[in-house]
Amino acid sequence: MTPGAWTTLIAALARVEALPPDASGILSFGEPPFGAIFVDRGRVCWVAADGLQRRLRDLLQHHAAIPDAALDSVYERCRREGRLLGETLVAEGWLSTAALEAALRAHSAESLIVLCARPAPLTWTPRLAAYHPEVSFAPLDLLGEVIASAVPDEAAAAAGELAALDLPDVPVAVFAADPTGDALRPVAFRDSAATVDGLVAMSAWARALPLAAHELGVHPRMALASTTTGDSVLGWWRQGLLFAVVPRDRGQLALVTSRCLAIGDHP
Amino acid sequence: MIAGDAIARACGDVPGLLRAALVLLPEAFFLAGHGEARASDYEPLVRAAARCLTPRATPRGDVAPAPFVEYVLVLAHGVIVIEASRQSSRLALVLECDHSANLTLIQLSCRAALAALEATLGRELETWGMAS
Known part of the structure; x- marks a missing residue:
């Protein structure tokens, strides 16, 4: 596609x-x-x-x-x-x-x-x-089915990483960057309350990370963004995919941060 | 006060500071820096701030949309912190630090540095029409 x-x-x-x-x-x-x-x-x-x-x-x-x-x-x-x-x-x-x-x-x-x-x-x-x-x-549901059908390798890679992270209760979305696209393309997501609109908002935020990394000429292991109201979004790269998490609370944020850093450098 | 002196003073307590840049948004205009010899060396920091601090809604449906005001990028060799001013939507501070301190300490000291800059330069920026 x-x-x-x-x-x-x-x-x-x-x-x-x-x-x-x-x-x-x-x-x-x-x-x-x-x-x-x-x-x-x-x-x-x-x-x-x-x-x-x-x-x-x-x-x-x-x-x-x-x-x-x-x-x-x-x-x-x-x-x-x-x-x-x-x-x-x-x-x-x-x-x-x-x-x-x-x-x-x-x-x-x-x-x-x-x-x-x-x-x-x-x-x-x-x-x-x-x-x-x-x-x-x-x-x-249908977006997930299209992803599985259109980009099965990316979907499988994302699923493998999510299984390795072992964070079943943490809402997470995974994106791939299309070189010519203005937004990120969802590859996987996991959250019972997630919506297509929520994924769009998440991708709009996450888009800042590859753009900033490109400007800086660096490959971040992890990125954390915080709002004026104290909400945070955590992102990290693995296998060419961008993983993004909106922690429900500070405990989840600390857990995901430590798990993410423990896994090591992204390839 | 000279902005270069102000940024050097405000960032004095940031642990492991390598360089810092004060940025005017949304023009991505470099105001002052600390730690580099040439203004052009700050350009990557300035452009990264503009990329990150373009207004975006909070990606969570159950909370009211709020702007992102802080980005922390953890690198293999250090940390880059991008702080948006809480007082002026046009002001941002970008800092690059080494790994000599933990993330929380770096975050807190970067926020304090920006708050100090706001206090020092706020009136001057207002005079020049650079505050929101």
């Missing part, structure tokens, strides 16, 4: 996230639309992109123990009756709800990657009635 595609992706997901919790409707890409995010009560229930209609069928078949002929039959029946293929497969016992969720999550991520590949205006069209889908996703 290009830096521009990441920017579009984050803008679209942040826009869904900013909707009221009871909002349902369609966020269309382009004019005329070449795809859309379907929103059910503030959550993403479906992402459609031109050219990927068959892909969901393939993903569902990958997860379901269903022969080709039987899938074709169910598929045609769903088309005739206007029913949803995935939920019909679950209702008829071909697919578990967990497998449906995995397939829809993967399909949504792939569709988002396609949709965000070209710059396009976003248009929100509200809908009075909710869709009431079997499965839906928080925007941040």
Whole structure:
């Protein structure tokens, strides 16, 4: 994905996230639309992109123990009756709800990657009635899925570092710098209260660190920023990635600082 | 008072001080320095201050946005502290120290140095329209 595609992706997901919790409707890409995010009560229930209609069928078949002929039959029946293929497969016992969720999550991520590949205006069209889908996703969940799909090596490196740090209760975000991009690109995050908007704010702050390091001609092992109200953000570099933590209190700050410095110099 | 004398005096108690620069923001204008022979040698410190102290919101949703006023960069060979004035949003002090003292002591002494500079130069900066 290009830096521009990441920017579009984050803008679209942040826009869904900013909707009221009871909002349902369609966020269309382009004019005329070449795809859309379907929103059910503030959550993403479906992402459609031109050219990927068959892909969901393939993903569902990958997860379901269903022969080709039987899938074709169910598929045609769903088309005739206007029913949803995935939920019909679950209702008829071909697919578990967990497998449906995995397939829809993967399909949504792939569709988002396609949709965000070209710059396009976003248009929100509200809908009075909710869709009431079997499965839906928080925007941040889908951002994580796109990251895992688009930059798996970076996501794995970040996960490995986070496991080595062994700080399960500490909110953390990991970023990579795109050379031509103005902002940092999220690679991993861990915080039950995190939002796409929160990650954007975090990346805006963290962007100062590589810029300052570049100006100084140095490679900091760690950086700590504090606000007028005493809040702190801690950042450090590992494997070319920037790790950023917003400690909940001074105890967490001290713990992360010591753990970070103990691990040693960044490569 | 000459700004160079003021910065030398204010930073006198900063442990392991290698150099310091007083910066006017957002222009990234070098006001005075201590520890280097030429003004151009302070340029990296001045530009780093401008990069870091561009206004940014606090990246945490449950607290009111507040500006960042202090950056501490821990290097293999030392520490760089970038302090924004709490009294004037246009004034910043950048200090480079060695590892001879612990981080907390360096932080506290850098804050004290800036507070001393604010007290010494505040009125002069106001006269020249450089205070916010």
